Amino acid sequence: MTAYRAFGNEANKQALRDDVRAKGPVYTAWLTEAAALEGDLTPISQDHGLHPALARLLPALGAFGEGGEALAFYDALLNAIPVGAETGNLARRALLLAWTDPIYGRAQRVEAGPVREACEAVIALVRQSMDTSVDKQAWRAARARLAQVQREASAPEKVIDLVQSLAWDLERAPGAVQDAMVAWTAQLSAEADAADEDPFTEAEAAFFKSTMDRIIEEIMATTSEGDLDDLSREAFMEDVSRRWAADPVTQALRVRSLARQARVKAKLAVWRAVVQQKVLEEAAALAV
């Protein structure tokens, strides 16, 4: 099914582990085309034999470079993958969790009926693709069926987007892994936000947004075009913070917002740790 075999030899494996430790999480430092969200992770496949889909899964599993916690996971994962193993199915098994995981999977969010059946048809193809090549027409038919039921039923759009991202042949479109992980993360983030212990009222949310818009407009208005180009993200955020703090009412809202963001992040970190652990277990079980 694939020409990719992990590492080739033990020295190559160690070289990648050393490289990850030196460069940091597989995100910004690794992207040779940083302007694109997906960037270009082909060296990890070309030089080290990891399947392109697995390479594209790594940024999401490492929280897109946020913090340095991902390094220990990357090191453990690379250590667990046997030399010579086929790693495309490692990515496929991780993606299947987006549907099947008993806590975080989307299967439990879709009621029985045509939408669920269309989603299950896609999941069946993902499973089938772990053993044999699935032809393009089968993927196309599954996607078309999903699009059809989406139009006919009041299907949850975000779940459909996720399942549609799963419905691509990872040998031809390995970047679909990243789309699926981004969609899954966004849904979990929205759920965590909606379930938060200190939600904004509608009026507070509207006031928060209008204040943010006003602050950004003020900064734009007081910064010349040339200076705007030179304005670093840190300097911009510092100015934003100063303007929020100028009014105790807005500052109190901002403090609550930041606390809520931290709680959402903490929930996502728990989810990510669960997925990382499952991927590590799958990696250790890979046959050569």
Add this chain to the structure above:
Amino acid sequence: MSLLKNTTSDRFEDDVLSSSIPVLVDFHATWCGPCKASVPALEDAAREFEGEIAFVKVDIEQEPKLAEAYGVRGVPTFILIKDREPVERFMGLASRGKLASVLEPYAGAGQ
């Protein structure tokens, strides 16, 4: 070779309006991060739907009148044009999932 073709006002009639197959028009700008981030998904979709749906890009700064004519208020904006008429549109980052949802009904047997 990329299947995403740049087009202009001068070529819009031939590249888009007179096309025998539906055309997804990507209104983008060179400074726009989500526009660049959408390119890998667009490339994959263009390969997947080759011969069934064409993909063209319009730089809104080079072609402001085209953008205005299609009511483009932000980038990226994607408009699917079939038989000279816009039939679908969406804004923001294009994922493969989103592209599949929008394009499958207009591709191949779905047309």
